[in-house]
Amino acid sequence: xxxxxxxxxxxxxxxxxxxxxxxxxxxxxxxxxxxxxxxxxxxxxxxxxxxxxxxxxxxxxxxxxxxxxxxxxxxxxxxxxxxxxxxxxxxxxxxxxxxxxxxxxxxxxxxxxxxxxxxxxxxxxxxxxxxxxxxxxxxxxxxxxxxxxxxxxxxxxxx
Amino acid sequence: xxxxxxxxxxxxxxxxxxxxxxxxxxxxxxxxxxxxxxxxxxxxxxxxxxxxxxxxxxxxxxxxxxxxxxxxxxxxxxxxxxxxxxxxxxxxxxxxxxxxxxxxxxxxxxxxxxxxxxxxxxxxxxxxxxxxxxxxxxxxxxxxxxxxxxxxxxxxxxx
Amino acid sequence: xxxxxxxxxxxxxxxxxxxxxxxxxxxxxxxxxxxxxxxxxxxxxxxxxxxxxxxxxxxxxxxxxxxxxxxxxxxxxxxxxxxxxxxxxxxxxxxxxxxxxxxxxxxxxxxxxxxxxxxxxxxxxxxxxxxxxxxxxxxxxxxxxxxxxxxxxxxxxxx
Amino acid sequence: xxxxxxxxxxxxxxxxxxxxxxxxxxxxxxxxxxxxxxxxxxxxxxxxxxxxxxxxxxxxxxxxxxxxxxxxxxxxxxxxxxxxxxxxxxxxxxxxxxxxxxxxxxxxxxxxxxxxxxxxxxxxxxxxxxxxxxxxxxxxxxxxxxxxxxxxxxxxxxx
Amino acid sequence: xxxxxxxxxxxxxxxxxxxxxxxxxxxxxxxxxxxxxxxxxxxxxxxxxxxxxxxxxxxxxxxxxxxxxxxxxxxxxxxxxxxxxxxxxxxxxxxxxxxxxxxxxxxxxxxxxxxxxxxxxxxxxxxxxxxxxxxxxxxxxxxxxxxxxxxxxxxxxxx
Amino acid sequence: xxxxxxxxxxxxxxxxxxxxxxxxxxxxxxxxxxxxxxxxxxxxxxxxxxxxxxxxxxxxxxxxxxxxxxxxxxxxxxxxxxxxxxxxxxxxxxxxxxxxxxxxxxxxxxxxxxxxxxxxxxxxxxxxxxxxxxxxxxxxxxxxxxxxxxxxxxxxxxx
Numbered sequence: 001x002x003x004x005x006x007x008x009x010x011x012x013x014x015x016x017x018x019x020x021x022x023x024x025x026x027x028x029x030x031x032x033x034x035x036x037x038x039x040x041x042x043x044x045x046x047x048x049x050x051x052x053x054x055x056x057x058x059x060x061x062x063x064x065x066x067x068x069x070x071x072x073x074x075x076x077x078x079x080x081x082x083x084x085x086x087x088x089x090x091x092x093x094x095x096x097x098x099x100x101x102x103x104x105x106x107x108x109x110x111x112x113x114x115x116x117x118x119x120x121x122x123x124x125x126x127x128x129x130x131x132x133x134x135x136x137x138x139x140x141x142x143x144x145x146x147x148x149x150x151x152x153x154x155x156x157x158x159x
Numbered sequence: 160x161x162x163x164x165x166x167x168x169x170x171x172x173x174x175x176x177x178x179x180x181x182x183x184x185x186x187x188x189x190x191x192x193x194x195x196x197x198x199x200x201x202x203x204x205x206x207x208x209x210x211x212x213x214x215x216x217x218x219x220x221x222x223x224x225x226x227x228x229x230x231x232x233x234x235x236x237x238x239x240x241x242x243x244x245x246x247x248x249x250x251x252x253x254x255x256x257x258x259x260x261x262x263x264x265x266x267x268x269x270x271x272x273x274x275x276x277x278x279x280x281x282x283x284x285x286x287x288x289x290x291x292x293x294x295x296x297x298x299x300x301x302x303x304x305x306x307x308x309x310x311x312x313x314x315x316x317x318x
Numbered sequence: 319x320x321x322x323x324x325x326x327x328x329x330x331x332x333x334x335x336x337x338x339x340x341x342x343x344x345x346x347x348x349x350x351x352x353x354x355x356x357x358x359x360x361x362x363x364x365x366x367x368x369x370x371x372x373x374x375x376x377x378x379x380x381x382x383x384x385x386x387x388x389x390x391x392x393x394x395x396x397x398x399x400x401x402x403x404x405x406x407x408x409x410x411x412x413x414x415x416x417x418x419x420x421x422x423x424x425x426x427x428x429x430x431x432x433x434x435x436x437x438x439x440x441x442x443x444x445x446x447x448x449x450x451x452x453x454x455x456x457x458x459x460x461x462x463x464x465x466x467x468x469x470x471x472x473x474x475x476x477x
Numbered sequence: 478x479x480x481x482x483x484x485x486x487x488x489x490x491x492x493x494x495x496x497x498x499x500x501x502x503x504x505x506x507x508x509x510x511x512x513x514x515x516x517x518x519x520x521x522x523x524x525x526x527x528x529x530x531x532x533x534x535x536x537x538x539x540x541x542x543x544x545x546x547x548x549x550x551x552x553x554x555x556x557x558x559x560x561x562x563x564x565x566x567x568x569x570x571x572x573x574x575x576x577x578x579x580x581x582x583x584x585x586x587x588x589x590x591x592x593x594x595x596x597x598x599x600x601x602x603x604x605x606x607x608x609x610x611x612x613x614x615x616x617x618x619x620x621x622x623x624x625x626x627x628x629x630x631x632x633x634x635x636x
Numbered sequence: 637x638x639x640x641x642x643x644x645x646x647x648x649x650x651x652x653x654x655x656x657x658x659x660x661x662x663x664x665x666x667x668x669x670x671x672x673x674x675x676x677x678x679x680x681x682x683x684x685x686x687x688x689x690x691x692x693x694x695x696x697x698x699x700x701x702x703x704x705x706x707x708x709x710x711x712x713x714x715x716x717x718x719x720x721x722x723x724x725x726x727x728x729x730x731x732x733x734x735x736x737x738x739x740x741x742x743x744x745x746x747x748x749x750x751x752x753x754x755x756x757x758x759x760x761x762x763x764x765x766x767x768x769x770x771x772x773x774x775x776x777x778x779x780x781x782x783x784x785x786x787x788x789x790x791x792x793x794x795x
Numbered sequence: 796x797x798x799x800x801x802x803x804x805x806x807x808x809x810x811x812x813x814x815x816x817x818x819x820x821x822x823x824x825x826x827x828x829x830x831x832x833x834x835x836x837x838x839x840x841x842x843x844x845x846x847x848x849x850x851x852x853x854x855x856x857x858x859x860x861x862x863x864x865x866x867x868x869x870x871x872x873x874x875x876x877x878x879x880x881x882x883x884x885x886x887x888x889x890x891x892x893x894x895x896x897x898x899x900x901x902x903x904x905x906x907x908x909x910x911x912x913x914x915x916x917x918x919x920x921x922x923x924x925x926x927x928x929x930x931x932x933x934x935x936x937x938x939x940x941x942x943x944x945x946x947x948x949x950x951x952x953x954x
Contacts, residue, residue, distance in 0.1 A: 003202070003291075003292070004202060004213065004288055004289060004291060004292060005291040006216075006287070006288050006291075008562070012536065012562075012563070012564070013212075013216050013288075013533070013536055013537060013540070014540070014560070014561060014562045014563070015540055015543075015558070015560055015561040015562075016560060017559060017560025017562075017581050018559045018560060019502060019559035019560055019581045019582065019583050025337060032298070043162070043163060053172075053848070053851060054163065056331070056848060056851050056852075057165075057172050057233055057234070057851075057855055059330065059331055060233065060331060060392050060852055060855045060856070061231065061232060061233050061855070063331070063332070063333055063392055063393065064231075064389075064392050064859070065231055066333075067388050067389065067396050068227070068230070068231060068389075070544050071227070071541075071544065071545075072220065072223075072224055072227060072231075072280050072283065073220060073280075073283055073284050073287045074216055074219065074220050074284060074537050074540055074541050075216070075284075075287060075288065075540065076287060077557065077558070077559065078544050078556075078557045078558065079396075079557060080395065080396045080397060080398060080425075080557060081333070081395070081396060082335060082336045082337035082395065082426060083332070083333055083334060083335025083336060083337055084332060084333040085326070085330075085332045085333075085335075086330070086332070087330070104335050104337045105337065106337050107557075108559060112290060112294075113283065113286070113287050113290075116283055116286060116298075117283060120279045120282075120283060120298075121231050121232075123279075123301075124231065124232055124272065124275055124276060124279060125232050125233060125234075127272070127275060128165070128232045128234060128235060128272050129163055129165050129172075129234065130163060131271060131272075132162075132163060132164040132165075133162070133163060135271070135303055135306070135314050136302070136303075136316065136317070137302070138300060138301065138302045139191070139275075139279075139299075139301035139302070140298075140299035140300055140301065141297060141299055142282075142297065142298035142299065143295070143296070143297045143298070144294055144295075147294070155294050157294075157295065158295070167880070171854065171880075171881075171882070172851070172854055172855060172858070173858070173878070173879060173880045173881070174858055174861075174876070174878055174879040174880075175878060176877060176878025176880075176899050177877045177878060178820060178877035178878055178899045178900065178901050184655060212530070212533060215530060215533050215534075215649070216533075216537055218648065218649055219534055219537045219538070219649065219710045220537070222649070222650070222651055222710055222711065223541070223707075223710050225651075226706050226707065226714050227707075229862050230859075230862065230863075233855045233858055233859050234858065236875065236876070236877065237862050237874075237875045237876060238714075238875060239713065239714045239715060239716060239743075239875060240651070240713070240714060241653060241654045241655035241713065241744060242650070242651055242652060242653025242654060242655055243650060243651040244644070244648075244650045244651075244653075245648075245650070246648070263653050263655045264655065265655050266875075267877060321838070321927075321928065322838060322849065322924055322925060322927060322928060323927040324852075324923070324924050324927075331848075331852050331924075343496060350934070361798070361799060371689070371692060371808075372799065374490070374689060374692050374693075375692075375696055375801075375808050375869055375870070377489065377490055378490065378551050378693055378696045378697075378869065379696070379867065379868060379869050381490070381491070381492055381551055381552065382548075382551050382700070382867075383867055384492075385547050385548065385555050386548075386863070386866070386867060389863070390856065390859075390860055390863060390867075390916050390919065391856060391916075391919055391920050391923045392852055392855065392856050392920060393852070393920075393923060393924065394923060397555075398554065398555045398556060398557060398584075399492070399554070399555060400494060400495045400496040400554065400585060401491070401492055401493060401494025401495060401496060402491060402492040403485070403489075403491045403492075403494075404489075404491070405489070422494050422496045423496065424496055430926060430930075431919065431922070431923050431926075434919055434922060434934075435919060438915045438918075438919060438934070439867050439868075441915075441937075442867065442868055442908065442911055442912060442915060443868050443869060443870075445908070445911060446801070446868045446870060446871060446908050447799055447801050447808075447870065448799060449907060449908075450798075450799060450800040450801075451798070451799060453907075453939055453942070453950050453952075454938070454939075454952065454953070455938070456936060456937065456938045457827075457911075457915075457935075457937035457938070458934075458935035458936055458937065459933060459935055460918075460933065460934035460935065461931070461932070461933045461934070462930055462931075465930070473930050475930075475931065476931070480679070480768075480769070481679060481690065481765055481766060481768060481769060482768040483693075483764070483765050483768075490689075490693050490765075509775070520639070520640060530649075531640065534642075534649050534710055534711070537710065538708065538709060538710050541708075542708055545704070545707070545708060548704070549697065549700075549701055549704060549708075549757050549760065550697060550757075550760055550761050550764045551693055551696065551697050551761060552693070552761075552764060552765065553764060589767060589771075590760065590763070590764050590767075593760055593763060593775075594760060597756045597759075597760060597775075598708050598709075600756075600778075601708065601709055601749065601752055601753060601756060602709050602710060602711075604749070604752060605642070605709045605711060605712060605749050606640055606642050606649075606711065607640060608748060608749075609639075609640060609641040609642075610639070610640060612748075612780055612783070612791050612793075613779070613780075613793065613794070614779070615777060615778065615779045616668070616752075616756075616776075616778035616779070617775075617776035617777055617778065618774060618776055619759075619774065619775035619776065620772070620773070620774045620775070621771055621772075624771070632771050634771075634772065635772070661814060692808070695807065695808055696808060696869045699808070699809070699810055699869055699870065700866075700869050702810075703865050703866065703873050704866075715873075716872065716873045716874060716875060716902075717810070717872070717873060718812060718813045718814035718872065718903060719809070719810055719811060719812025719813060719814055720809060720810040721803070721807075721809045721810075721812075722807075722809070723807070740812050740814045741814065742814050
């Protein structure tokens with residue numbers, strides 16, 4: 001495909017009509033990361049052990065963020081997602097919190113944007129929870145890892 | 160400051176009480192970028208010239224995203240922002256669309272999260288508008304560039 | 319079942335994957351009540367007869383509240399409910415306004431939370447409409463009365 | 478039909494139960510217009526040619542407005558629309574911007590309100606974008622042009 | 637003023653910075669109307685007398701619609717309105733339901749869009765409540781009647 | 796006061812005009828409880844110690860719920876709350892989870908509804924998280940404990 005589907009022949013933006021597409025089971029996995037200082041990472045890990053869990057708040061925000069995807073992204077179809085899962089991995093040596101979101105649905109269109117929005121929202125929440133200590137955090141490497149289902153079939157990122 | 164303000168002494172998450180803080184003029188500038196293929200960049204630039212403007216849709220989404228910040232980020236205060244500005248820079252040689260968001264307010268607390276959310280939402284919208292052509296795009300380098308106003312004063316990123 | 323389905327094996331909260339479940343017709347009936355002073359009840363009943371109907375505003379709020387359920391309750395699936403009905407019963411002798419909400423859907427998961435949210439929202443609205451007169455009102459006895467459809471079958475409260 | 482379906486036998490407002498209705502493909506086309514001064518129309522048309530496109534912002538707002546329909550209209554069912562298209566026609570001689578919205582879905586109930594809400598939201602956005610120049614604009618002639626699908630069949634406005 | 641304030645020098649859409657403007661008391665009055673068949677008007681008036689009040693549901697929707705204005709209109713500032721009032725007038729001879737909305741605030745920017753959105757949302761709700769009986773209704777003559785406060789001073793429509 | 800402020804002289808519902816009222820510091824404390832089975836309480840307490848924390852998810856939902864109050868309760872003013880705090884107490888002997896919410900603001904009107912909505916939303920979330928194990932839970936005793944600030948002064952519940 002060599003043109004943007006969200007514009008019609010006249011170049012008008014639109015929500016693409018998917019009414020003729022089939023309902024198939026679709027899964028999308030996205031990732032992203034937050035780079036934090038060594039001190040911030042230490043504080044986050046301490047929280048994990050005791051109470052006041054930064055990552056648990058970020059997880060709840062990410063799950064709720066999925067449901068706001070069509071409200072945030074103009075041309076996204078409203079979708080009734082059937083499952084969301086968010087996982088965090090702390091990579092100590094690099095000061096990185098990795099976020100992986102998996103969204104599932106049976107629908108006429110995919111849930112890539114839902115997984116990417118989950119990752120973004122969780123990352124922004126981590127930033128917010130830690131910004132009193134560390135303003136130089138950086139959110140990055142947000143990308144689609146995998147997508148299955150639908151006419152275009154399976155997509156796997158090179159990573 | 161060496162602890163997270165969004166937790167109290169018992170480690171309970173909370174929206175920090177800012178009622179005793181003063182209303183001051185505050186500005187926050189954040190940036191981020193979307194890395195796209197050469198072909199996608201060509202298509203985006205063609206759109207700029209003709210019609211069906213990817214970046215204009217992303218700009219509207221980013222501006223509306225600012226207003227959804229307290230709805231997305233659990234501990235963010237609801238704030239009546241007084242101005243938002245989103246700028247895009249196309250860096251041809253690197254296949255990068257840079258996004259810079261500036262948010263202004265007179266309030267008891269800052270608008271860092273608002274600018275970061277604007278950048279994220281605009282970036283996700285660019286991904287959505289282009290994903291029929293390019294699924295390998297990557298969103299990254301989302302960070303705070305500058306922050307003025309408030310008791311903690313001015314912050315400038317090293318960049 | 320002896321564990322919470324909203325956590326996975328590692329104890330991470332999640333929106334449970336229901337994509338393999340069947341679409342069946344499901345109904346959930348919930349109730350709740352607002353205890354008010356004799357004077358407040360008199361004013362509400364006067365409104366019913368003339369104009370300025372407290373209960374009609376509460377009914378509209380309750381119906382709209384159903385549609386906000388996935389936005390309020392973190393792990394709730396977004397659902398396209400197919401019908402909502404809210405009924406009020408005034409129990410004069412006890413100073414009680416009883417609220418009964420019935421939600422219907424054909425879906426992979428039930429609508430208990432939708433009916434409970436309808437009852438809660440209607441109750442909060444009654445409180446808001448009457449609080450200039452009576453601040454000591456109490457909202458209570460919010461519970462599921464009945465649930466039909468789905469694999470776990472029919473549930474009937476003891477009441 | 479000679480009574481309002483959104484009230485039951487007792488006159489209580491409700492979201493009508495559509496769970497027994499069949500899923501059919503449904504399309505609704507609505508229109509409306511904004512009457513503006515000659516000078517405002519000139520400015521809008523200049524924008525079309527250069528940058529700062531009033532109508533493109535209004536189009537994005539209209540498309541996003543469709544997704545907010547159940548949140549705005551109390552008795553509307555939440556629906557997962559499958560496509561939205563908004564078209565503008567400038568009628569120079571009369572100082573009119575005509576807005577036509579087409580919404581598609583496969584569902585148990587129609588999308589008339591979605592198309593009418595798209596038109597209204599786009600019209601309000603045009604008003605907002607131009608109000609610094611022209612406060613006397615008027616929004617009008619919002620009506621359903623066509624509706625297909627569902628038990629009540631095709632409706633065509635006289636126009 | 638002869639240019640649109642919602643675009644900057646480069647023609648980029650933006651939320652205008654109002655942070656330097658003064659807080660003043662502002663009021664905006666808007667109107668609109670729904671043209672209905674004689675039969676529909678009869679049904680609405682019957683409801684007024686008995687129960688199941690179309691106009692009361694529309695009033696609640698209009699009041700809630702005001703609070704969604706910044707969520708609907710991309711460049712609108714989020715505002716904490718301090719009062720909303722919606723009035724209906726039935727003009728029997730013309731089959732018209734007139735809607736008048738008054739919004740008040742003390743803020744740096746006006747509430748014209750809030751009053752216009754209230755009128756639109758109430759009108760759409762009337763359409764929705766009556767559409768089972770009458771699909772040919774028309775919403776029109778939505779305009780600003782009056783605006784006071786702010787630097788640009790008082791505006792009065794010719795009407 | 797012996798009439799409902801949310802209706803005008805003609806009995807029309809409205810959002811009361813507070814524009815003439817003074818900004819004062821206001822605090823509202825509300826409480827509520829969820830009655831659960833002994834087994835459910837055991838599971839919740841186990842979660843507290845390990846991971847998968849029911850109460851932490853409910854706390855996040857309650858804090859986010861405060862921000863949705865004007866969206867849920869028709870006549871509530873939109874308010875920029877300045878702090879929210881939610882506390883849980885487990886009363887073992889009675890199988891009760893008590894929820895206490897404290898909301899703070901400097902504004903022209905109080906935050907009773909915000910604290911009551913926080914309690915309700917947290918309670919509904921506890922129900923949702925535990926309902927796979929226990930459908931007979933009951934939410935109750937939701938009431939205002941204390942309110943300070945504003946013209947009507949301090950209110951203290953009898954409890």
